[in-house]
Structure formats: structure tokens, C-alpha cells
Amino acid sequence: MNQQFVTIATFNEVTEAHIIKGRLEAEGILCFLGDEHIIGAQPFYSVAVGGVKLKVTEADAEEAKAILGHIQGGTSEFVLTDELELSPMQEHLPNKTCPVCESDNVAEEKYNKTVFSLSYLLLGFPLPFFSRKYKCYNCGHFWKEKRN
Known part of the structure; x- marks a missing residue:
């Protein structure tokens, strides 16, 4: 047909x-x-x-x-899920916990966002300066892990 x-x-x-x-x-x-x-x-x-x-x-x-x-x-409805979407600069770490609220909803921020953004604006390409900060998505706490 x-x-x-x-x-x-x-x-x-x-x-x-x-x-x-x-x-x-x-x-x-x-x-x-x-x-x-x-x-x-x-x-x-x-x-x-x-x-x-x-x-x-x-x-x-x-x-x-x-x-x-x-x-x-403007009346279109979209189904939203509760799944956490991380940016490419972040990665979920299931074995890390927040030192403040003990949540495992934690991600490592691999790059310094400020330097990354400024270098992209000024040079036209981003410079990946590594940061090693962690962020808790439940309480918003940022911290750096202590190295022994």
C-alpha cells in the first residue's frame, strides 16, 4: 500500500x-x-x-x-525524569560520599570551569586545567580530597 x-x-x-x-x-x-x-x-x-x-x-x-x-x-507537555544528567566535565562517583551530609550523589569536577571558560572566550579553544574538586548534589558542598 x-x-x-x-x-x-x-x-x-x-x-x-x-x-x-x-x-x-x-x-x-x-x-x-x-x-x-x-x-x-x-x-x-x-x-x-x-x-x-x-x-x-x-x-x-x-x-x-x-x-x-x-x-x-505553548502547551506541549514533556515527561521529565529524576535521573541525574552530568555534564561531560563531571563524572558520578558511586564510592565517594559527601563529608557534610554523607550522600553518595557526588561528582568529581575534572576541570576548573573558570579557567576553562575564560580560555575558550579569549583564545577560541579551552585549556583543560585540572581541578580535582568534588561536589555534592544534595547539599551543594564543594571540597578537595586530601592526599596522603
Whole structure:
């Protein structure tokens, strides 16, 4: 059986179209973008070709339009989890505990964030000055481990 695709929305920006496409795909809706490469290469052609076209199957069109309406109306709901996401500069340490609250929700900060950020702003690339600080995510306590 052939599936017919219908255009449910058009966008002037490729990035905006990709964000909406990702959300629809997360909801299990098959979709693709038309004319994204033309507009990505020549953004001023957006008006001439009619923008980036978000296309879905006819069977999913109504559901996709409803989701798109929620997103554009600002009423889109997202499921949040309680899992801790650490930045690439941090690593969870299950065998360490906080000296203040005895929590094991502790991470080692491998790089000095201030030097890392300033060198990136001034030089254009970050210099990895190592820090060896620990942070407790329950009470917010920072400490350095004593070496023997």
C-alpha cells in the first residue's frame, strides 16, 4: 500500500523545522522535510520555494496537526525524569560520599570551569586545567580530597 504524504506546516528556518520534526518523531509519527537542503544552502530562497515543508502521512496528519498546535500554543507537555544528567566535565562517583551530609550523589569536577571558560572566550579553544574538586548534589558542598 502506498502512503501519501501531506504538508502540514512550512518553516522559513531549517533548524525550526528540524526541532518540530524531532518532536513528531518522538511521538511516533513518520515525517520528513521537503526542500530543507535548498534552503540550508541558500537561505534567501526560502520564500521562492515556499519554505521547508514538514510532511507526514495522511493517516497521521490529524494527530500531527494537534501536536503542532500544542507546541505552537505553548502547551506541549514533556515527561521529565529524576535521573541525574552530568555534564561531560563531571563524572558520578558511586564510592565517594559527601563529608557534610554523607550522600553518595557526588561528582568529581575534572576541570576548573573558570579557567576553562575564560580560555575558550579569549583564545577560541579551552585549556583543560585540572581541578580535582568534588561536589555534592544534595547539599551543594564543594571540597578537595586530601592526599596522603
